[in-house]
Amino acid sequence: MKRKTVLIGGAGSAALALLGSGCSGGGETGGPATLTFWHGYTEADGDVLQGIVDDFNASQSDITINTEVKTWASIDDTLLTALSAGEGPDIVAMPAERLPVYADKGAFAELDDFYNDESSNTANLLPGAVAMVEIESRKYAVPTGFVPLAVYYNTALFEAAGVTAFPATWDEWVATAKQLTVDEDGDGTPEQYGVVLPDHATVANGLWPSLFYGNGGDIVSEVVDAVIDSPENAATLEFWRSAIVDDKISPTGVDGVGADELFSAGKAAMTIGGPWMASIATENNIEYAIAPIPAGPVAQAASAIGVAMAVTVDADDNARAAAEKFFAFFLNDDNAAAWSLGSGWPPLRSDVPAEAVNSNPVVASLTEIADLGRPLLPGVVNSVDVLAAIDELTQRAVAGEDIAGLLAEAQETVQGALD
Amino acid sequence: MTTAPPTGRRYRPPAPLGGRRRADGPAGRGLKAAAFLAPALLILGAFTIWPMLSALRLSFTDASGFGEPEFIGLENYVQVFTDPDILNAVTNTALYTVLFTPIAVAAALALALLLNNPRLPFRGFFRTALFVPFVVSFSVAAFAWSYLVDPQVGLLNYWLRGLGIQLGNVLEDPHLAMPMVVLVAVWKLFGFYFVIFLAGLQDIPTSIYEAARMDGAGAWSRLRNVTLPLLSNTMAFVLIFAMIAALQAFDQIYVMTGGGPYGSTQTLVMEIYESGFRKLDIGFASALSYVLLAATLLLSLVQFVFFGRKEKDLA
Numbered sequence: 001m002k003r004k005t006v007l008i009g010g011a012g013s014a015a016l017a018l019l020g021s022g023c024s025g026g027g028e029t030g031g032p033a034t035l036t037f038w039h040g041y042t043e044a045d046g047d048v049l050q051g052i053v054d055d056f057n058a059s060q061s062d063i064t065i066n067t068e069v070k071t072w073a074s075i076d077d078t079l080l081t082a083l084s085a086g087e088g089p090d091i092v093a094m095p096a097e098r099l100p101v102y103a104d105k106g107a108f109a110e111l112d113d114f115y116n117d118e119s120s121n122t123a124n125l126l127p128g129a130v131a132m133v134e135i136e137s138r139k140y141a142v143p144t145g146f147v148p149l150a151v152y153y154n155t156a157l158f159e160a161a162g163v164t165a166f167p168a169t170w171d172e173w174v175a176t177a178k179q180l181t182v183d184e185d186g187d188g189t190p191e192q193y194g195v196v197l198p199d200h201a202t203v204a205n206g207l208w209p210s211l212f213y214g215n216g217g218d219i220v221s222e223v224v225d226a227v228i229d230s231p232e233n234a235a236t237l238e239f240w241r242s243a244i245v246d247d248k249i250s251p252t253g254v255d256g257v258g259a260d261e262l263f264s265a266g267k268a269a270m271t272i273g274g275p276w277m278a279s280i281a282t283e284n285n286i287e288y289a290i291a292p293i294p295a296g297p298v299a300q301a302a303s304a305i306g307v308a309m310a311v312t313v314d315a316d317d318n319a320r321a322a323a324e325k326f327f328a329f330f331l332n333d334d335n336a337a338a339w340s341l342g343s344g345w346p347p348l349r350s351d352v353p354a355e356a357v358n359s360n361p362v363v364a365s366l367t368e369i370a371d372l373g374r375p376l377l378p379g380v381v382n383s384v385d386v387l388a389a390i391d392e393l394t395q396r397a398v399a400g401e402d403i404a405g406l407l408a409e410a411q412e413t414v415q416g417a418l419d
Numbered sequence: 420m421t422t423a424p425p426t427g428r429r430y431r432p433p434a435p436l437g438g439r440r441r442a443d444g445p446a447g448r449g450l451k452a453a454a455f456l457a458p459a460l461l462i463l464g465a466f467t468i469w470p471m472l473s474a475l476r477l478s479f480t481d482a483s484g485f486g487e488p489e490f491i492g493l494e495n496y497v498q499v500f501t502d503p504d505i506l507n508a509v510t511n512t513a514l515y516t517v518l519f520t521p522i523a524v525a526a527a528l529a530l531a532l533l534l535n536n537p538r539l540p541f542r543g544f545f546r547t548a549l550f551v552p553f554v555v556s557f558s559v560a561a562f563a564w565s566y567l568v569d570p571q572v573g574l575l576n577y578w579l580r581g582l583g584i585q586l587g588n589v590l591e592d593p594h595l596a597m598p599m600v601v602l603v604a605v606w607k608l609f610g611f612y613f614v615i616f617l618a619g620l621q622d623i624p625t626s627i628y629e630a631a632r633m634d635g636a637g638a639w640s641r642l643r644n645v646t647l648p649l650l651s652n653t654m655a656f657v658l659i660f661a662m663i664a665a666l667q668a669f670d671q672i673y674v675m676t677g678g679g680p681y682g683s684t685q686t687l688v689m690e691i692y693e694s695g696f697r698k699l700d701i702g703f704a705s706a707l708s709y710v711l712l713a714a715t716l717l718l719s720l721v722q723f724v725f726f727g728r729k730e731k732d733l734a
């Protein structure tokens with residue numbers, strides 16, 4: 001998962017965090033501990049995280065945390081072999097949808113006691129963010145990021161097309177996208193698309209789940225039941241297939257990376273993405289604004305992109321207690337705001353006041369819509385097969401295949417993955 | 420033949436260069452051989468034999484990489500033969516093998532025949548140029564090809580559009596993605612088979628061609644009755660290598676399509692990777708690896724027997 005951030009005042013806030021870091025929740029340390037922490041924050045967010053880690057190391061003398069920065073994909077590829085060889089990290093951060101796979105196999109320590117400890121600073125964490133780290137009602141990680149997918153739109157193109165207000169409903173969204181779609185030479189292939197809606201491998205796999213939620217549909221219920229084959233989801237697929245194929249508001253056969261490229265090339269007026277789109281737009285000299293995914297006929301909701309950090313089986317009791325102290329430090333009042341500003345993601349705690357993050361306009365915009373976020377497939381262990389089934393469903397639906405048959409097929413696959 | 424020395428003393432052969440040789444018994448020679456083989460055997464044992472035996476043991480367990488694996492008998496093997504995803508991967512792997520092997524071998528043979536002609540100018544340059552893709556890393560080649568065929572920024576698409584041909588998004592088209600990843604593998608690997616064929620062709624004595632010419636054999640007849648029969652050993656080697664490469668198809672698929680669109684390029688090795696490293700089902704991935712190994716051995720054996728018979732017929 002790529003992530004770019006807008007960093008305003010992060011360093012200063014991190015320094016403040018040092019002053020306000022008196023509390024230390026979690027377990028008791030039995031002595032000195034040196035911990036390894038793998039994470040994939042490679043941009044400005046990585047610097048802010050390193051600042052928090054440095055502050056933590058300086059705040060006490062028993063625990064030292066050494067960070068190792070890898071790509072998210074590399075963490076996923078090497079964690080299994082590293083842990084099974086006893087050479088793994090003590091703490092690891094990873095995309096939330098991968099957590100249940102590892103937790104179910106016993107790779108992570110359970111953190112229920114930590115969450116129950118008042119000094120852990122977890123009481124005011126966003127419920128959606130906590131839900132994404134729960135597997136069978138047990139918590140296995142601490143969220144480091146939770147943000148709903150949002151629409152990033154090119155304000156210059158909106159202005160040129162005479163669009164003054166961002167659409168609030170699906171119908172308005174399609175109408176606006178049509179207005180922004182330009183086929184100058186009339187060859188049937190627009191040179192500029194109103195929106196880019198990938199039909200597979202979407203950003204954080206969240207676009208189609210977001211659309212399903214909008215019409216009252218879902219994918220999985222209570223972790224054990226597949227509910228993807230529903231009239232609501234069939235209507236959603238029909239609606240968007242018609243908009244994409246008949247109205248040509250979006251190209252077909254595009255994935256999440258392709259969508260980013262089209263938006264940054266100015267060939268699509270709207271895209272669905274995460275906070276990194278802000279810096280991609282800036283790098284490409286695109287004037288942009290952020291808006292929530294418009295409301296569907298039943299609800300306004302967006303699948304959330306989540307990242308969380310867990311304590312691995314390679315950490316002994318002492319290291320685990322030390323890791324919990326770090327988690328409490330990471331979530332304390334000052335760091336909660338500093339991390340939000342530095343990472344460009346909304347605060348993880350609901351009690352962080354809006355004015356604490358107003359200095360970063362991206363964070364401020366995303367914080368306004370944070371309530372719309374729903375964790376993607378929380379607690380589902382075999383997310384690999386479920387996500388592959390959704391990808392196949394949406395790609396084939398947009399390609400024109402029979403939606404009822406595809407939904408029945410997806411239902412069977414998803415249920416098979418859950419059983 | 421030597422004659423007895425005039426002195427009547429017992430003949431002693433001269434000491435070999437490098438000093439006197441100690442008389443070694445069979446045990447001494449065995450020890451020496453073992454000492455020479457030891458480094459290679461150690462590497463083979465540590466990095467091939469031991470992991471293979473470990474994987475065999477794990478294939479009968481529910482191993483995930485964490486904790487103590489539990490013995491579950493043949494459950495993983497039963498799943499291999501009943502899981503619809505595996506059936507899809509077997510079908511795709513078979514399709515990949517059927518497409519890749521004949522095309523790569525035929526292209527390599529045709530170019531080897533062409534570039535074996537001593538009258539062809541720039542032979543050395545062409546031979547080198549054809550081998551270059553083999554030296555390039557598979558993943559690098561796959562990335563390069565992904566960009567070449569990209570519908571938005573791809574050079575290939577741009578050129579073809581100039582000719583009025585719309586290639587579309589080949590890597591997202593379920594009918595074109597498999598031929599595309601096969602094409603990349605052919606481009607990448609046929610240079611190796613080409614060099615092997617070239618070596619095989621140069622081993623055929625020119626006198627046989629001269630005799631065939633004197634008997635009135637034309638070019639096609641010489642190819643059919645001289646070249647191909649005398650290349651049968653090389654052909655067997657190349658075919659087996661190409662088939663094994665096809666059965667192990669992974670790199671470019673991982674990079675270019677990730678097994679998609681909708682599983683149309685999901686091969687057995689992709690399935691092994693996904694089961695082992697994405698779903699952390701190491702036991703099942705090990706069982707699947709052993710089934711693939713057995714299939715590879717079986718197919719290689721069939722080819723050995725087929726070409727062995729052909730050679731016998733020739734003799």
